[in-house]
Amino acid sequence: MACKEFLPMVCGKLLGDGCIVKQEGRNPRFQFINSIRDKEWCYYCYSKLKDYLPLTGLHYKRIEDDRVQAGYTESYYVQSRTHDHITNLRSIWYKNQKKVLPIDFLMKHLTPLALAWWYQDDGHLKKDSTIPRKIILSTESFTPAENNQLCQLLKDKYSLLFSIDKQNRILLYDQFQIRYFLYLISPYLHPCMYRKTITSCKIYNPISNLKRTTIYLPSHIKIVSPTREINEKLSVLPDIFTAIKDGDFYTNELLTFIESTKTSVTKKSYQIVVSEENLQNLSILNKMTGLNASFLAHLCFIEGQPIFSK
Numbered sequence: 001m002a003c004k005e006f007l008p009m010v011c012g013k014l015l016g017d018g019c020i021v022k023q024e025g026r027n028p029r030f031q032f033i034n035s036i037r038d039k040e041w042c043y044y045c046y047s048k049l050k051d052y053l054p055l056t057g058l059h060y061k062r063i064e065d066d067r068v069q070a071g072y073t074e075s076y077y078v079q080s081r082t083h084d085h086i087t088n089l090r091s092i093w094y095k096n097q098k099k100v101l102p103i104d105f106l107m108k109h110l111t112p113l114a115l116a117w118w119y120q121d122d123g124h125l126k127k128d129s130t131i132p133r134k135i136i137l138s139t140e141s142f143t144p145a146e147n148n149q150l151c152q153l154l155k156d157k158y159s160l161l162f163s164i165d166k167q168n169r170i171l172l173y174d175q176f177q178i179r180y181f182l183y184l185i186s187p188y189l190h191p192c193m194y195r196k197t198i199t200s201c202k203i204y205n206p207i208s209n210l211k212r213t214t215i216y217l218p219s220h221i222k223i224v225s226p227t228r229e230i231n232e233k234l235s236v237l238p239d240i241f242t243a244i245k246d247g248d249f250y251t252n253e254l255l256t257f258i259e260s261t262k263t264s265v266t267k268k269s270y271q272i273v274v275s276e277e278n279l280q281n282l283s284i285l286n287k288m289t290g291l292n293a294s295f296l297a298h299l300c301f302i303e304g305q306p307i308f309s310k
Contacts, residue, residue, distance in 0.1 A: 005113060006052045010089065011106065012114035013045065015139075016121025019099065020090045027082035028090040033061070034121075036074040040192040041120060046078045054081040101146040106153055115158075115181075116188035125178075125196050130287075132198055135172040135181055137162070144168055158184065159255035175290025176258065180250055213274045216294040219266040221301050226270040233300040234274065237281040240299070244288065261295070 010018070010030075018032040030053055034042040039058070046055055058076045065073050080086060092102045122138040139147050147164050154160040154170075161177055162170040172178050182197050189197060215230055223229050243249040274282070274293075282293045291299075 003052060006049075007109045008111040008114040009045075009048060009117055011109040011111075012117025012119075013049075013121065014089070014093055014099075015114070015118040018121070020086060020093060021079075022090060022094075022097075028086050029082060030055075030080040030086045030089070031077065032121075033075050033077035036076065038192065039076050041190050042076045042078065044190050044192075045117070053085060054083050055079070056081065099141060101142050101150060103149055103153065106150075107157070110153065110157065112184045113188050116185035119181075119185055120190060120193045120196065123196060125182075125198075127198070130198055132175065132178045132182075132290075133173075135178055136165075137170050139170050140168045142168075159252070159259065161259075177290075179288065179290045180255075183250060212271050213279070213293065215270045215272060215274075215297050216267045217270065217298055217301065219268045221268075221298075223270065227272040230270060230272055230297060231275050231278055234278040234282070234297060236300050237278065237285065237296065240285055240289075240296070241281075249289075258295075261298070267294075 013032055014020070016032075017034060018030065020028045021031050022028040032042070032045065034045075043058055046058060049055060055078050058078055061075045061077055063073050063075075064071065092105050093099055119135075119137065124136045124138075126133045126136065139150065142150070144164065147168060147170055151162045151164065151170055154162050160172065160181060161174065162172055165171055172181055179198075186197065215226075217223070217230075240249065282296055285296055286292060289296075
């Protein structure tokens with residue numbers, strides 16, 4: 001396997017719409033199926049995997065189904081011939097004819113590329129207009145215990161805090177976490193899957209009559225002249241734009257810092273007039289990162305180098 005992307009792609013596919021089928025007395029075959037709406041994505045996956053697995057190309061499939069309005073469903077599927085790689089993968093991903101969650105395999109191959117393939121197969125972004133509300137990953141085929149392991153793995157590897165819903169799916173609710181997840185997978189999104197991300201950002205419209213804004217900061221930060229001092233600190237907000245542009249924003253230090261601030265911390269409120277420039281930067285960064293004005297202000301008060309810089 002010369003391609004270092006092969007196993008992460010297969011990892012994402014087997015977490016998503018892929019499976020390894022085995023008939024009695026025959027060697028296993030790799031297979032995946034996508035709805036007709038996602039024909040482009042199906043073909044893309046085929047084109048990326050065909051050099052490493054003996055795939056037979058796309059095949060159209062129509063199934064009569066009275067449960068849907070049209071009376072039938074349409075899809076495309078890809079199946080392989082037999083291969084030693086597939087036999088080996090079957091032994092890792094299946095026990096007693098049932099797909100299981102191979103944690104050791106995932107620890108090694110659940111890369112951002114694998115996350116992206118999994119999300120494009122079995123993920124959903126629920127949003128109101130351009131505001132993301134939650135990310136859902138369909139994991140109903142695994143046991144609740146396996147999904148707890150999966151959530152722990154995602155936390156350990158990426159500081160992603162998924163939870164399990166009543167349907168045994170895993171979900172992200174936190175605004176920052178949603179945007180962080182989409183940032184991780186964005187280099188690997190196929191254009192036909194842009195519907196599963198935030199496609200636009202409504203930019204704040206500057207206003208001439210500035211209003212007082214309440215900023216909450218930890219009580220250990222000593223402030224004498226709130227409006228002046230907080231506006232001075234907010235002047236470093238453009239550094240956050242630079243960090244995001246350069247790929248230096250989502251550091252382990254920042255993720256750890258955000259998690260630590262969720263514990264009980266005494267805060268003090270300040271009603272201040274935020275300058276027009278700072279107010280615009282706060283609004284745009286809120287749309288980009290999901291972090292509120294108070295947390296962004298807190299970042300600006302950190303001594304020394306900003307926590308989001310390498």
